[in-house]
Amino acid sequence: MVSYPASMTAANDDNLMEKVVNLCKRRGFVFPSAEIYGGFRSTYDYGPLGASMLRNVKDAWWRSMVRLRDDVVGIDAAILSPAAVWEASGHLESFTDPLVDCRSCHERWRADQIDGVCPNCGSTDITEARAFNLMFKTHAGPVEEEATVAYLRPETAQGMFTNFANVLTTTRKRPPFGIAQVGKAFRNEITPQNFVFRTREFELMEMEYFVPPGEAPKWFDYWVAERFSWFSDLGIPPEMLRIRPHDADELSHYSLKTVDIEFAFPWGWGELEGVANRGDYDLNAHAKASGERLEVFDQATGERFVPYVIEPALGATRAMMAFLLAAYAEDEVAGEARTVLRLDWRLAPVQVAVLPLSRKEELEGLSRQVLTMLQPHYLCDYDVTQSIGRRYRRQDEVGTPWCVTVDFDSIDDRAVTVRDRDTTAQVRVPIEGLLDELAVRSGRPPQSVRM
Numbered sequence: 001m002v003s004y005p006a007s008m009t010a011a012n013d014d015n016l017m018e019k020v021v022n023l024c025k026r027r028g029f030v031f032p033s034a035e036i037y038g039g040f041r042s043t044y045d046y047g048p049l050g051a052s053m054l055r056n057v058k059d060a061w062w063r064s065m066v067r068l069r070d071d072v073v074g075i076d077a078a079i080l081s082p083a084a085v086w087e088a089s090g091h092l093e094s095f096t097d098p099l100v101d102c103r104s105c106h107e108r109w110r111a112d113q114i115d116g117v118c119p120n121c122g123s124t125d126i127t128e129a130r131a132f133n134l135m136f137k138t139h140a141g142p143v144e145e146e147a148t149v150a151y152l153r154p155e156t157a158q159g160m161f162t163n164f165a166n167v168l169t170t171t172r173k174r175p176p177f178g179i180a181q182v183g184k185a186f187r188n189e190i191t192p193q194n195f196v197f198r199t200r201e202f203e204l205m206e207m208e209y210f211v212p213p214g215e216a217p218k219w220f221d222y223w224v225a226e227r228f229s230w231f232s233d234l235g236i237p238p239e240m241l242r243i244r245p246h247d248a249d250e251l252s253h254y255s256l257k258t259v260d261i262e263f264a265f266p267w268g269w270g271e272l273e274g275v276a277n278r279g280d281y282d283l284n285a286h287a288k289a290s291g292e293r294l295e296v297f298d299q300a301t302g303e304r305f306v307p308y309v310i311e312p313a314l315g316a317t318r319a320m321m322a323f324l325l326a327a328y329a330e331d332e333v334a335g336e337a338r339t340v341l342r343l344d345w346r347l348a349p350v351q352v353a354v355l356p357l358s359r360k361e362e363l364e365g366l367s368r369q370v371l372t373m374l375q376p377h378y379l380c381d382y383d384v385t386q387s388i389g390r391r392y393r394r395q396d397e398v399g400t401p402w403c404v405t406v407d408f409d410s411i412d413d414r415a416v417t418v419r420d421r422d423t424t425a426q427v428r429v430p431i432e433g434l435l436d437e438l439a440v441r442s443g444r445p446p447q448s449v450r451m
């Protein structure tokens with residue numbers, strides 16, 4: 001167990017949200033979209049550090065859900081899909097939120113979020129709720145007629161169901177097995193809010209796990225536990241997570257049972273990930289609408305059956321926000337205040353920063369050799385600007401776990417200093433042992449490489 005200096009963390013900082021949003025903008029994690037045109041409400045672009053971290057979040061998910069398992073395969077389905085898919089899935093009819101208007105200021109709200117009072121002007125003169133479909137509708141091709149209507153997917157899941165038979169035939173997988181996918185999803189949210197928590201365009205990471213119907217409860221519990229551990233393994237303290245079952249009136253139209261893994265956001269507990277038992281709803285719906293048989297043959301009983309589906313579904317962008325909030329801390333180092341992101345090294349947008357002590361040519365030459373040695377193995381930054389102290393602070397603030405400093409002695413002793421972000425401890429390491437040193441620190445297999 002590592003002990004850190006006394007610090008202000010997610011647990012005790014009232015201004016956490018504002019600080020993290022500012023840091024994201026200032027350091028290039030997240031920018032408001034189309035900012036030079038005044039921005040496009042609640043739409044965000046990921047800057048150099050944000051794009052790197054978001055990729056790490058998705059890679060960590062893919063690694064645990066697909067790569068390290070032999071019972072899950074991945075696909076990458078289209079974002080645009082014909083109306084028939086959403087007609088069959090029930091989204092055209094049921095993927096709605098209750099919309100109300102304030103008759104005084106004409107703002108629109110989600111009825112379940114405002115308790116009968118307009119948050120903008122305080123009026124209680126609110127219209128009756130009506131169902132507002134959250135899907136983005138468009139037209140494929142140049143002719144705008146009903147036959148060309150297409151939708152931007154509001155979930156990636158349907159790609160897994162419509163490809164169920166293709167995957168069965170090409171992989172020979174049989175239940176229990178899963179199909180996973182990571183990709184963009186779009187929802188015309190009535191009230192996008194809280195930074196990247198709820199946006200109209202976001203990234204989803206979903207897995208549909210097909211099981212014999214009788215085994216659904218067992219696999220449901222299994223996936224809730226697995227997904228909870230994934231977050232805590234990547235550094236979210238378990239006390240910032242909780243499991244909340246949905247009430248019957250909260251369930252999505254396809255769900256037999258859902259639990260949310262919730263995170264302690266600065267404004268209170270909020271959904272981080274949902275795990276649902278979708279039963280045989282989707283495969284039956286698509287089989288009926290398409291006329292295809294979407295079922296499997298059970299060798300043991302000699303009968304065909306429609307599997308049930310257990311679905312863990314997580315927003316990559318929302319997950320990134322939770323990891324940032326949980327990692328943010330302020331402490332003091334040598335009497336100086338610092339901001340530090342205590343990100344797990346697998347999520348850090350920069351994993352190793354190579355810092356030559358000065359711009360002298362021979363130091364830069366050696367530093368670049370060190371950089372080239374590290375780059376295939378870690379996400380690296382190279383920084384020669386300003387004092388070494390300022391550079392350490394900058395790296396701490398974006399969560400870089402290790403800084404490697406190349407100084408004048410390095411030229412003679414072929415050694416560098418490795419500084420740890422969390423403890424700020426520094427040790428001298430021979431360059432030829434640097435990859436092994438970092439392997440020990442990151443828990444990777446040792447890897448001796450000579451320069």
Ligand code: GAP
Nearest residue numbers: 155157197198199202272273274313314315318
């Ligand atoms: N296929 C199931 C499904 O889509 P969901 O609970 O509607 O379930 C899954 O969404 C996850 O996607 C949520 O737990 C959340 O992490 C993320 N999510 C949903 N809507 C979002 C939005 N508007 N912006 C960002 N993330 C969102």
